[in-house]
Amino acid sequence: MATLRVPDVVPSPRQDCERLRKAFQGLGTDEKAVIKVLGHRNASQRRIIGETYQQLYDKCLIDDLNAELSGDFRKAVILWIYDPPERDARLANEALNSRRKGVNELQVIVEIACASSPHHLIAVRQAYSILFDSSLEEDIISNVPMPLQKVLVSLVSSYRYDKNVVDSAIANSEAAKLHEVIKTKKLDHDDFLSILSTRNVFQLKETFLHYKKNYGNSIDEDILNCGKGNLESILKVAIWCIDAPEKHFAEVTRASIVGLGTDEDSLTRVIVTRAEIDMMKVKKEYFNTNKTSLDSAVIGDTSGDYQDFLMALLGTNV
Amino acid sequence: MATLRVPDVVPSPRQDCERLRKAFQGLGTDEKAVIKVLGHRNASQRRIIGETYQQLYDKCLIDDLNAELSGDFRKAVILWIYDPPERDARLANEALNSRRKGVNELQVIVEIACASSPHHLIAVRQAYSILFDSSLEEDIISNVPMPLQKVLVSLVSSYRYDKNVVDSAIANSEAAKLHEVIKTKKLDHDDFLSILSTRNVFQLKETFLHYKKNYGNSIDEDILNCGKGNLESILKVAIWCIDAPEKHFAEVTRASIVGLGTDEDSLTRVIVTRAEIDMMKVKKEYFNTNKTSLDSAVIGDTSGDYQDFLMALLGTNV
Numbered sequence: 001m002a003t004l005r006v007p008d009v010v011p012s013p014r015q016d017c018e019r020l021r022k023a024f025q026g027l028g029t030d031e032k033a034v035i036k037v038l039g040h041r042n043a044s045q046r047r048i049i050g051e052t053y054q055q056l057y058d059k060c061l062i063d064d065l066n067a068e069l070s071g072d073f074r075k076a077v078i079l080w081i082y083d084p085p086e087r088d089a090r091l092a093n094e095a096l097n098s099r100r101k102g103v104n105e106l107q108v109i110v111e112i113a114c115a116s117s118p119h120h121l122i123a124v125r126q127a128y129s130i131l132f133d134s135s136l137e138e139d140i141i142s143n144v145p146m147p148l149q150k151v152l153v154s155l156v157s158s159y160r161y162d163k164n165v166v167d168s169a170i171a172n173s174e175a176a177k178l179h180e181v182i183k184t185k186k187l188d189h190d191d192f193l194s195i196l197s198t199r200n201v202f203q204l205k206e207t208f209l210h211y212k213k214n215y216g217n218s219i220d221e222d223i224l225n226c227g228k229g230n231l232e233s234i235l236k237v238a239i240w241c242i243d244a245p246e247k248h249f250a251e252v253t254r255a256s257i258v259g260l261g262t263d264e265d266s267l268t269r270v271i272v273t274r275a276e277i278d279m280m281k282v283k284k285e286y287f288n289t290n291k292t293s294l295d296s297a298v299i300g301d302t303s304g305d306y307q308d309f310l311m312a313l314l315g316t317n318v
Numbered sequence: 319m320a321t322l323r324v325p326d327v328v329p330s331p332r333q334d335c336e337r338l339r340k341a342f343q344g345l346g347t348d349e350k351a352v353i354k355v356l357g358h359r360n361a362s363q364r365r366i367i368g369e370t371y372q373q374l375y376d377k378c379l380i381d382d383l384n385a386e387l388s389g390d391f392r393k394a395v396i397l398w399i400y401d402p403p404e405r406d407a408r409l410a411n412e413a414l415n416s417r418r419k420g421v422n423e424l425q426v427i428v429e430i431a432c433a434s435s436p437h438h439l440i441a442v443r444q445a446y447s448i449l450f451d452s453s454l455e456e457d458i459i460s461n462v463p464m465p466l467q468k469v470l471v472s473l474v475s476s477y478r479y480d481k482n483v484v485d486s487a488i489a490n491s492e493a494a495k496l497h498e499v500i501k502t503k504k505l506d507h508d509d510f511l512s513i514l515s516t517r518n519v520f521q522l523k524e525t526f527l528h529y530k531k532n533y534g535n536s537i538d539e540d541i542l543n544c545g546k547g548n549l550e551s552i553l554k555v556a557i558w559c560i561d562a563p564e565k566h567f568a569e570v571t572r573a574s575i576v577g578l579g580t581d582e583d584s585l586t587r588v589i590v591t592r593a594e595i596d597m598m599k600v601k602k603e604y605f606n607t608n609k610t611s612l613d614s615a616v617i618g619d620t621s622g623d624y625q626d627f628l629m630a631l632l633g634t635n636v
Contacts, residue, residue: 129477199456
């Protein structure tokens with residue numbers, strides 16, 4: 001389901017480093033070589049390349065990339081180079097420190113909490129506290145007003161059971177509880193959040209099915225019918241990230257592309273964070289919803305090395 | 319601060335296993351040998367002994383201990399043999415499945431959440447879901463009524479920053495928030511729980527100091543003045559486990575010993591879970607509060623192999 005393409009025969013980390021080093025030397029940078037190497041290595045290969053680079057040249061690869069590249073291309077490559085938990089910790093921190101803390105910024109925290117494995121979420125929390133000298137939850141509390149704060153803390157604190165164990169009777173009764181809360185429009189109710197943040201993903205999908213069967217609308221529709229505020233929007237993101245992450249990520253890419261100008265940060269985030277997970281599904285979902293391929297949409301809205309790099313991660317530009 | 323005494327020269331795991339195997343053979347069991355070996359090995363040594371035993375005899379050491387030992391001695395040795403995260407996961411599950419779910423039972427969950435390292439708490443949550451096919455939080459929600467449920471879920475979901483970083487201004491303002499909540503007697507208020515479950519332990523100690531300085535009473539006194547229910551009691555346990563775990567554990571041992579009969583399960587739990595952590599401080603605290611040593615209290619209330627084993631863990635019976 002990943003779109004990242006790693007060659008059958010991967011050069012040694014030393015060879016990769018030498019190629020990168022060569023790309024940085026002389027006048028200008030050979031960006032194509034950077035994409036050729038880093039755009040086709042998985043997370044553990046990239047980590048080893050970073051370590052080998054440090055050993056060989058006594059320099060930090062990220063620093064060199066920072067000095068040699070520029071613009072959105074630089075941002076994308078560096079985000080790609082970080083170890084995934086560190087990358088997500090940095091994205092969360094950036095969201096919490098952004099001036100505008102709307103759903104567009106804060107949804108990355110929901111993605112980390114609801115569209116990642118439980119182990120990854122813990123690894124992000126560990127990376128966060130190492131990098132920023134405080135827990136992710138503390139920083140949410142300091143930076144996000146209620147009731148969004150309560151929702152986010154609840155979601156990032158979860159450590160869901162990760163196996164497919166489903167109890168249909170519980171799904172039915174919890175669908176009723178969720179419906180009750182939605183009817184009263186108290187979306188930050190403890191019952192609501194505890195179901196959403198403690199149940200395993202398979203159980204929740206079953207609960208959402210029961211919800212639709214028993215009450216007509218899907219739960220995300222009913223949530224959005226409660227109002228047009230940030231609370232409704234962020235809960236809809238949570239439901240989508242749990243139920244079908246590809247739907248959420250296809251929607252974020254669509255929103256980043258449509259209209260005047262492109263939201264490069266969001267586009268980069270989706271492609272970088274999902275290329276090794278479920279980007280194939282995101283592309284399929286994108287095509288089904290928009291009747292055009294994500295590849296052509298990205299080509300239409302981006303250019304140069306940035307475009308080439310994204311296409312490499314999308315598995316198109318091999 | 320641990321009381322466990324490991325000999326300077328530790329026999330090889332193979333020698334330890336042979337000694338245990340010999341203790342199990344023939345008529346009756348040589349309990350003294352079991353204590354001599356297992357009562358003087360740390361957690362990682364015990365784990366290796368368990369693995370080696372399995373390799374040498376194709377039998378599970380825990381099964382053999384179960385068959386060879388009996389009564390409180392057996393329960394204590396087996397609790398001691400589990401890897402600490404698995405042990406705590408089992409203790410939490412036992413509490414959640416006990417018929418009576420009062421503070422005496424449920425406080426073990428607070429101990430795990432507030433008197434352990436953040437990493438240990440995560441390891442317990444991982445062990446719990448592997449052992450019991452659901453998350454610890456889910457089982458709390460299924461088994462504990464509100465508002466205790468909310469407090470426990472909030473505490474076990476924490477992943478506190480583990481370094482000594484303290485902000486005195488925040489301590490002051492959060493002491494005021496806590497005081498406000500206590501004044502209104504709404505002890506399950508979101509503000510109260512989010513401070514208690516997200517701040518690092520050093521920061522919280524500072525907050526409790528500010529509380530006492532600014533409002534006269536200590537925060538645990540003020541909590542207990544709100545009422546005599548389970549909510550007040552469990553929050554007092556949380557405060558003590560954060561502020562001075564030795565105070566809490568000295569109190570639990572005292573309560574397990576005083577009066578008619580002994581609460582062996584609680585006594586065992588404290589000595590087994592703290593022998594490798596801070597039992598020396600617990601003993602000191604016990605002596606200061608009760609003007610008698612914990613050792614002599616244990617000797618007065620227990621007997622036989624059970625007593626010998628506890629005394630070994632208390633560092634007295636070498």
